[in-house]
Amino acid sequence: MKYVLLVFLGACSYGILSTIVKLAYGQGYSPAEVIGGQMFFGFLLTWIPALFFLRTKPNKRQLMLLVAVGIAVGSTGVFYYNALQSIPASIAIVLLFQFTWMGVLAEAIISRRRPDTPTLFSLGLLLIGTLLSGGLFETGGLAQFHLTGVIFGLLAAVAYTLFILFSGKAAVTVNPWIRSSGMATGSFLLVACIYPPVFVWNGALWDGLFPYVFLLAFFGILIPTVCFNFGVPHIGPGMAAILGAAELPMAVFSSFIILHESVSWLQVVGVVIILIGIILPELMRKRGKRQEASLS
Template identity: 45%
Template sequence: MKSWHYVLIVFLGGCCYGILSTFVKLAYSAGYSVTEVTGGQYLFGTLMTWILVLFTKKRKVTRNQAIKLLLSGIPFGLTGGFYYQSLQSLNASLAIILLFQFVWIGTLFEWIFYKKKPTKEKVISIVILLVGSILAAGIISEKGMNMSWQGLIWGLLAALTFSTFIFLSGSVGRDTPPLLKSALLSTGALIIVFLLFPPIYLFDFSVLMGVAPYSLLLGFFGVVLPPLLFTIGMPHVGPGLGTILTASELPVAVSMASLVLGEHVSLIRWMGVVLILGGIAVGNIRAKAKLDSVQAQQDSPSHHS
């Protein structure tokens, strides 16, 4: 696969996350609680992933690998719980800005754990992304943002756990087939979600059936696709560039809010969306050249044979 394919795969993984906040808001307005929405998403998503695994070639994983991947799923589950919790007391726009702080946290992780100092381009890219995110979320253009300390803390915790998940999805279980790895990550996430939000609603058939349409959509775009796409792409692009690419979620979230929820999106917010896409492009230019040279080195022996 060419290097830009991996870049595109991670970018699409971010886009999937952008779809979620709209459906979460729709589920809340239909009267479902954070417990039902979060639990339903991870339950249906994990079941769908394991069903897909059944149709793939069987590959064994060691107990050690399986445990590592289950544990790596914990920040994945926590991100959903923390983010949806913040959506209860904050505007969707502000909640996503807080989650968006994962962009620089990911680069910080790369610096701390891999001793990879961020390049000048990466720092410029992050600054553009953060400015774009403030504009896109409408913090400047829309007065009267309702702030709550709890919401603020939940949102920042979601950013921290999301960065951790992106970091781990690129570094843990690299030899495990993507779909199986994704299923184990989702299972780890489901366990932590059920511990945080006891699934009492599972015994109420009418609630389970009512929340099912939302759960299926959230499960597919929030649990099945992102870990699978990140599992394929992250090991090739690295957590620093990976978190920049995942910033694609905010333009998608703003567009969805406009198209589906009918939210008015001002010109300033659209300018923010354009800035974010520009920031992602800046982050990729230098990285793409580096990825291509690595790819060329890997391909060269095959040309001689």
């Protein structure tokens, strides 16, 4: 249960990011400054605690694997931002959340085992809840599904699925703090190539950008990466993908509380359905175990 809670906490941490990004954009900062700053400080924040565990250094192969997983994290942000250039945020978040079924499918293919009934039922609820809470039915329909945006949105979902999948398999014998710093290094290297960190020397960082990118690094790199590295190896990528759906309810909640954005009843219903879809598999499994115990 503690590993389930860790992954749930990491997913909720991701949900706060959209609110912080909107606040930063409202102050006039560019996506390059915001994304680049997030990855830069994420790199620093993850390496500070990792320095205390360097006595168990990963070998070169393990380090390369961790950097590769980190590139998947950085790719998620880059693809998602590009999706937002041509489609509304409500549609982009729905596309990103296809990682729920992608993660379960990937685990089924790798393990050569069909997902159990609770998992499949939960996925159905998550997809319905995502469509409702994302406000898809209130955005004007299929006319807003621009092909380029859809492609980037689905690529973001694939990249996030790869992160969930391999964060529980890459260099699992390495200390989780070291694993997190290695992944953050991969994210930073990728984003630095696309968005060079000019904010470090052009004055933007100390002219108001710092609080936003520091919070994005804390809630978007440090907390979720560490939580996933501790939790996913113990619960598997399929269950992690389901728990990852907690990001959307948290995004809706934080936007409502901090940004005072209006939330429709359809979105509230969608959030409730997502939460039921997250909790349901564990409840059904526990019930099945109790029934097996009573029969034996």
